[in-house]
Amino acid sequence: ASAVGRLAAGGSPPTDEAVDLRLLMGIVTTPSTYERRALLRLAYSLQPRPVRAVVDVRFVMCRIEREEDRILVALEIIAHGDVVVLNCTENMNDGKTYAYFSAVPGLFAGDGERYDYVGKTDDDTYYRVAALAESLRGKARRDAYQGYLTPCHWLPEKQYMSGMGYVVSWDVAEWIAATPELRDDHNDWEDVNFGGWLRKGGRYKNVYNEEPRMYDYWDREMATDVNCFRHEHIADTVAVHKLKDRLKWARTLHFFNATQGLKPSKLYHVDLQNVYHV
Numbered sequence: 581a582s583a584v585g586r587l588a589a590g591g592s593p594p595t596d597e598a599v600d601l602r603l604l605m606g607i608v609t610t611p612s613t614y615e616r617r618a619l620l621r622l623a624y625s626l627q628p629r630p631v632r633a634v635v636d637v638r639f640v641m642c643r644i645e646r647e648e649d650r651i652l653v654a655l656e657i658i659a660h661g662d663v664v665v666l667n668c669t670e671n672m673n674d675g676k677t678y679a680y681f682s683a684v685p686g687l688f689a690g691d692g693e694r695y696d697y698v699g700k701t702d703d704d705t706y707y708r709v710a711a712l713a714e715s716l717r718g719k720a721r722r723d724a725y726q727g728y729l730t731p732c733h734w735l736p737e738k739q740y741m742s743g744m745g746y747v748v749s750w751d752v753a754e755w756i757a758a759t760p761e762l763r764d765d766h767n768d769w770e771d772v773n774f775g776g777w778l779r780k781g782g783r784y785k786n787v788y789n790e791e792p793r794m795y796d797y798w799d800r801e802m803a804t805d806v807n808c809f810r811h812e813h814i815a816d817t818v819a820v821h822k823l824k825d826r827l828k829w830a831r832t833l834h835f836f837n838a839t840q841g842l843k844p845s846k847l848y849h850v851d852l853q854n855v856y857h858v
Contacts, residue, residue, distance in 0.1 A: 598790070601633040601717055604688060605699040605707065606640040606680055610670055611649035616703045621660065621827060623706060626838045632797060633713035636695075637748065639663045639703075640680050642670040677770040681748075682757045696721050698753045701745030707819045715793070715818055716747065720786035724749035728794040728819075729787070732808040740775025740810070744794060744821030749817055752783055793818040797828050820826055831855075 609617060617639055624637060627742045639662055644650045654699045657663045657853055664687065668679040677700065684698050697716055701707060716726065727746030729739045756762060759781065778784040796810040804810070813820065823829045833839065839852055 597632045601697075601701060601713055602695045603633065603635045603697045603713065603716065604684065604695045605635060605637045605701060605712075605745075605747075606664065606684075606782070607637060607701055607703050608676065608680070609641050609703045611640045611641050611644045611653050612851055613703060614652060617656065619826075621662075623833055623838065624709065625827070626841065630710045630713040633710075633717075635709050636714060637662065637829040640666065640668050640676075640678060640700075642668040642679070645670075648765050669757060671769045673766070673768075675766060675770075677774055678756065678763050678766070678839075682760075684753045685750075685757045693852050695750050697724065697726075697747045697749055699745060701746035701819070702743060703822070704823045705744045705819055705821045706823055706829070707745060708836065711793070711816065711818045712747075715788075719788055722751050723783050723785035724785065724788065725775075725784060726788040726790065728791055728809065729789040730809060732791060740772050742794070743769070743771040743819070743821050744776075744796070746771070748778075749786075751856070752778070752819055755781060755783060763794070764822050766795055784818060790818050795820065797832065799828075799831065802829065 607620060609615075613857075620639075620736060641663070644653055644665060644667070653663060653665075664680075666676070666679045666682075666683055668676055670676075674816060680700060681698065688695065719726065725741060725748050727741030729736075730742040731739065742839065756777070759777075762777050765777065768776075775784070791808070792811065792814065793816055795817075797803070798806055798810045798812055800812075806812070813832065815835070820832050821822065823832055834852070842850060
């Protein structure tokens, strides 16, 4: 698999220590968003390697309808091997989350050792993969549900994990695959429905809230205030959400030292000293 596909950070699993955590993370995307996938592959490939963990990242989309997308996505698959095309019609809140989680056990259970966890995230979210792996280490591996609980600090019986990204234990994905009636149980936003499924199915047991380590992007130039789910970057971040444009991505990647590998050369001059600090 490509750099983004295997460990999401640069090649093969660690050899000096035994792997004790395996995570599959699906990035929900659409066939035409080539530039975003290219940016994500680049961003994840430059991250530090997780310790004693395998994190496999796949881009998840529904059936490809347009001729140009079929050809260009096929080229991505050949080059990177990190795309999953589900048997569904492309949508935002009409079953794509069910299609993904219900397909995972059948698609991946036979690939060597099975995963401990399965996650879903948006393509405007940047996970720090090593921090994510460490946040899961030592957690329950049955009936686990990890992410950012929203609405924050309000009615725990109504909370669910924000769509910026969440992770469940492998047994939850198997339960979803074995419960086809969930396919039509979607009368709200998909992530709201997902939390509801776990409650109704008795799987809402080991719930892990990563506040404030998961949050929406904010900087001082924005005409909006800090709140419980939106604040400036912090060093021990697990994930940053709402990276809707190149500038937000650039500032986020620079904050987390993705540019530190740039070496002096007579071939270029890139001034990274005089940039905006979020």
